[in-house]
Amino acid sequence: xxxxxxxxxxxxxxxxxxxxxxxxxxxxxxxxxxxxxxxxxxxxxxxxxxxxxxxxxxxxxxxxxxxxxxxxxxxxxxxxxxxxxxxxxxxxxxxxxxxxxxxxxxxxxxxxxxxxxxxxxxxxxxxxxxxxxxxxxxxxxxxxxxxxxxxxxxxxxxxxxxxxxxxxxxxxxxxxxxxxxxxxxxxxxxxxxxxxxxxxxxxxxxxxxxxxxxxxxxxxxxxxxxxxxxxxxxxxxxxxxxxxxxxxxxxxxxxxxxxxxxxxxxxxxxxxxxxxxxxxxxxxxxxxxx
Amino acid sequence: xxxxxxxxxxxxxxxxxxxxxxxxxxxxxxxxxxxxxxxxxxxxxxxxxxxxxxxxxxxxxxxxxxxxxxxxxxxxxxxxxxxxxxxxxxxxxxxxxxxxxxxxxxxxxxxxxxxxxxxxxxxxxxxxxxxxxxxxxxxxxxxxxxxxxxxxxxxxxxxxxxxxxxxxxxxxxxxxxxx
Ligand SMILES: Cc1ncc(C[n+]2csc(CCOP(=O)(O)OP(=O)(O)O)c2C)c(N)n1
Ligand code: SF4
Ligand SMILES: [Mg+2]
Numbered sequence: 001x002x003x004x005x006x007x008x009x010x011x012x013x014x015x016x017x018x019x020x021x022x023x024x025x026x027x028x029x030x031x032x033x034x035x036x037x038x039x040x041x042x043x044x045x046x047x048x049x050x051x052x053x054x055x056x057x058x059x060x061x062x063x064x065x066x067x068x069x070x071x072x073x074x075x076x077x078x079x080x081x082x083x084x085x086x087x088x089x090x091x092x093x094x095x096x097x098x099x100x101x102x103x104x105x106x107x108x109x110x111x112x113x114x115x116x117x118x119x120x121x122x123x124x125x126x127x128x129x130x131x132x133x134x135x136x137x138x139x140x141x142x143x144x145x146x147x148x149x150x151x152x153x154x155x156x157x158x159x160x161x162x163x164x165x166x167x168x169x170x171x172x173x174x175x176x177x178x179x180x181x182x183x184x185x186x187x188x189x190x191x192x193x194x195x196x197x198x199x200x201x202x203x204x205x206x207x208x209x210x211x212x213x214x215x216x217x218x219x220x221x222x223x224x225x226x227x228x229x230x231x232x233x234x235x236x237x238x239x240x241x242x243x244x245x246x247x248x249x250x251x252x253x254x255x256x257x258x259x260x261x262x263x264x265x266x267x268x269x270x271x272x273x274x275x276x277x278x279x280x281x282x283x284x285x286x287x288x289x290x
Numbered sequence: 291x292x293x294x295x296x297x298x299x300x301x302x303x304x305x306x307x308x309x310x311x312x313x314x315x316x317x318x319x320x321x322x323x324x325x326x327x328x329x330x331x332x333x334x335x336x337x338x339x340x341x342x343x344x345x346x347x348x349x350x351x352x353x354x355x356x357x358x359x360x361x362x363x364x365x366x367x368x369x370x371x372x373x374x375x376x377x378x379x380x381x382x383x384x385x386x387x388x389x390x391x392x393x394x395x396x397x398x399x400x401x402x403x404x405x406x407x408x409x410x411x412x413x414x415x416x417x418x419x420x421x422x423x424x425x426x427x428x429x430x431x432x433x434x435x436x437x438x439x440x441x442x443x444x445x446x447x448x449x450x451x452x453x454x455x456x457x458x459x460x461x462x463x464x465x466x467x468x469x
Pocket of ligand 3: 095096097122123125127
């Protein structure tokens with residue numbers, strides 16, 4: 001057996017995580033290092049893009065390129081990065097608040113554009129960084145500093161959203177099962193198109209007891225053990241409805257024939273257009289003819 | 291899936307050679323050493339000195355075990371290349387990340403180490419039922435028994451601690467940094 005060119009530790013930066021001891025994000029970070037080592041791309045060929053939140057600190061803890069951007073804007077910036085350099089392996093990381101609250105409007109467009117990005121959401125059902133306010137995935141009735149008498153809203157269901165928007169790869173994981181989560185992250189990165197993994201990553205400081213890793217260990221059920229066929233989109237939609245009640249882990253949906261990515265279509269368009277290059281003063285004519 | 295399969299996915303203990311077994315044992319100690327180092331650093335950052343100091347001691351202990359195994363390996367197999375990888379093992383003797391808290395006491399840190407030694411013991415017991423090579427069996431039996439010795443050492447340390455070394459959570463309240 002040959003040793004891999006890059007070991008997990010090669011992706012680990014010198015910066016020490018300031019997460020609360022016990023935070024689920026530590027396990028996610030470890031799983032990411034390992035997944036990258038299996039894939040074997042050197043750190044300089046990888047870019048991590050995040051928004052703002054505890055989970056969004058991931059880029060700083062890796063030796064890859066990283067951009068800890070603006071709250072809710074990781075996906076637009078990641079798409080820009082990927083388009084500017086399609087050879088880069090781009091991983092987007094962030095929280096449930098970052099992705100589905102302030103950044104929620106970007107999600108359907110990133111999905112339908114279908115760039116080869118991996119989007120990892122560390123879903124802790126709370127705003128961790130700002131000290132425990134309600135997030136869009138908080139369960140109904142949750143008492144927080146912004147909902148002292150309990151939340152009156154239904155949580156959104158990230159799995160159903162992603163499936164309904166048409167994502168080609170949708171999975172769920174928990175660091176309570178490190179090998180399973182690591183393998184899913186790797187599979188998502190290898191999927192040629194927009195891939196989403198909802199990682200139930202507990203907040204030990206503001207999260208509920210039934211959302212901690214010990215509860216996950218008892219509760220999680222792998223989709224494989226249920227006999228789920230990940231190419232069956234309708235079955236995936238049905239299983240995804242259990243978000244918030246069951247903790248299913250594994251691949252809900254994997255498009256068996258992934259469509260071309262946006263960046264590959266752009267490349268084709270550039271090649272076609274290069275053949276019929278117009279003089280500078282006629283460039284706008286393409287729009288006038290319509 | 292059993293715990294053993296989760297901790298070492300893809301390793302077939304029925305055909306493991308002594309060289310691979312020794313290298314695996316070295317990596318198990320290395321993983322534990324690195325994890326204790328990470329946990330100690332987290333607790334230093336969050337100003338939990340008692341537990342941090344104990345984890346720092348565990349770093350030295352795990353490193354000592356690693357070096358002893360490494361010497362044994364060098365004696366038996368010299369410079370022969372290592373075929374097992376760190377990526378093949380998951381938290382065999384290393385405490386899980388969610389074992390620690392910013393307000394944990396020294397007693398809780400020792401209890402974490404005890405649980406980790408027990409976890410490692412269960413691991414060796416479990417793999418021994420699959421191992422066929424007699425030399426590998428002997429090595430893993432030794433390691434299994436050492437885990438019991440380590441548990442006894444931690445238990446002795448625990449007995450020396452005052453009954454209640456708990457402090458109020460507000461004393462260590464150290465929220466995440468705003469952005
Ligand atoms: C434009 C803007 N609005 C609000 C904030 C404050 N803020 C920072 S992180 C955050 C929510 C973090 O929650 P989540 O994305 O779930 O990440 P977690 O900390 O839970 O990992 C908010 C509201 C901000 N930084 N910028
Ligand atoms: S506040 Fe919660 S999410 Fe943030 S670092 Fe602490 S445990 Fe993790
Ligand atoms: Mg959150």
